[in-house]
Amino acid sequence: MQRYYFDHNATTPVAPEVLEAMLPMLTEVYGNASSIHHFGQIARQKLDAARAQIAALLGADPQEIVLTSGGTEADNLAIFGAAGGGHVVTTAFEHPAVLAAAQKLDHTIVPVDSRGLVDPESVRRALRAETKVISVMHANNELGTIQPIAEIARIAAEAGIVMHSDGVQAAGKIPLDVRDLGVALYSISGHKISAPKGIGALYARRGTALQPMMFGGRHERERRAGTENVAGAVALGCAAEWIRTHGEAENRRQETLRDRLEQQVLDRIPGTRVNGAGAPRVPNTTNIRFDGIDSDALLIALDLKGFAVSSGAACSSGAPEPSHVLLAMGLSRLEARSSVRFSLGRSNTLEQIDALVEALVESVAHLRKLSPAYA
């Protein structure tokens, strides 16, 4: 069966040029980047070059990049490292890597409006004297809505509070400059941008006090202990470089495909609407509600036809649960359970989009025929 992948916000395949760049790091360049000898020096050289590439993608200096095991570690390091036991303000539709970390501390959760946007003023109202960190995601993983980070960062700066943004779903999809955004901390993840799982980074603006969470050797300027993942870093650097050179054109291409998908679905399938359509969005993501449809059934039906899409977040058993993101923006449980996310990537083509639309038309009609609730 021909299979098509429309779940790039969950993860992406490693790009060929990334694989090519990282493979020698697993074979020839095996030195420990902290070693003094030649082997170590070659590894260090590769690591430094990769760090510079990653910094360039974010508009940061290389010294401001802390390499981590991924987005979750970067988010955890940002929150625990900067909060110092103080109060954290975050939002209702953050990724669990932020939400669950904040919930370990004194925290306030700011609501999200019906467009899928955080109102900077509600962040301001949530601040307290003891607030240490504000954490607001740059782009939402399920909706793709882009948050007013620069505005919130100004509020943080006025109050002297550390501003963190989880940029895992924004990096590679929209132009990035951490100085323009005004954030002190910014997380990215390798496997969302064509690098492998197991590598990520936290931008930490020079001068930001950051307590480490892992203790051991003096790696990453004593902000993250553990032997450097040179292969992962090189992969992430290569992916960052590709985005700097090809990202804009590729994002325009994906946006055209995404818009065609939305238009075709809205035109050909009655009872559909795009969640978060009223907000600025990243170019590869659309979240569509199909009235009267159980998204679990639609997801399975599509998968059996070869189309991989997503609904909500999987719990530990693998059973989908209603999306906390959609509930946070005010959808009912039923509406949340009838919504499906499509997230495009480099491999998707116009032919794939058209095939997906045909499969959706057929599956939605079949499911609605069986649904007594939908007449």
Next chain:
Amino acid sequence: MPENSVAVAMSGGVDSSVVAGMLRARGERVIGLTMQLWNQRRLPEIQSEKATGRCCSLDDVYDARAVAQHLGIPYYVVNFERDFEDQVVKPFIDEYLVGRTPIPCTLCNNFIKFDRFLDMARGVGADRIATGHYAQIRWNPDNGRWEMLRSVDRAKDQTYFLFGLKQDQLARTLFPLGGMEKAAVRELARELRIPTAAKPDSQEICFVPNGDYAAFIDAYFREQGMSRQEAAGELVSTDGRVLGEHGGIHHFTVGQRRGLRVAAGEPLYVIATDPASRRVTIGRDRELLSERVRVGGVNWVSMAAPAEPVRAEIKIRNKHIAAAATILPTSDPDRVEIRFDQAQRAVTPGQAAVFYANDLVLGGGWIE
């Protein structure tokens, strides 16, 4: 996916794993689905290492997935937790608190497995479902009905819990184990190299650890922030004399002897419970006998609703030996009256009465 697939309800146990393996070996297109019914992380105070009879644990899902991978079939977990709580757990608790003895398995079959699950299967393109139940289904061209029969392995027979199945449900359901002995099922599991072949059988009430209903209900009430109403009441004799006090009607079930704490020359038993007055009537063994039973919510399986009295053997509990009786139709098509040839002991409201003619399941309903 073509329409002629079969969705197998995979619990992670041996029986449903063998069903998936048998159908696959037969050349059917099989989709494995596991129903997530209850979150085992809830009610932590009643969980224990030794807890038995738990369903929907992560281990069961891992087992089911491992079996699906071994068989090379597509596999998904579907979340019915909310339906299960509303349609099975809450009615179970309500019934239990008013002194009836509920059967959650029958509710689960009627509202989840052969309703929600069947719908999900059709939605994803499977026109039939298969489960590991021990029962048999066959088409009878003479009366144009799907009939249900007891399983070949009489000790494993589950038809008592399946009387609620409607004709359109039976038409889409396969019970591949109904014609097999359990030992043969285990043997087949080994032949098919099913990873869970040696796993012990699960218990009946899957969401209640160690079968301790009272502890489950107490914990559930605490979780929901609800308080149990004052439940104490009187123990009375069959001629209306007050014999003592009791701590709550839900501690008593018809036919029970333990825990009455009333001195008498001969053994006493619970004869009846009345939730409205919270009165528990107790009496001698022979006072437990009844010849006539009213049954509501009747579903006819292997025969159409009769207009005339029907002779049958009737089970009033899962472990009861079916007793000869006459079923009398009433003016209400959902209700019948049963007259046993010989009075039966401890006829319990809330339990099912299932009507058999030899191996054939004629129908069944709920004792009122």
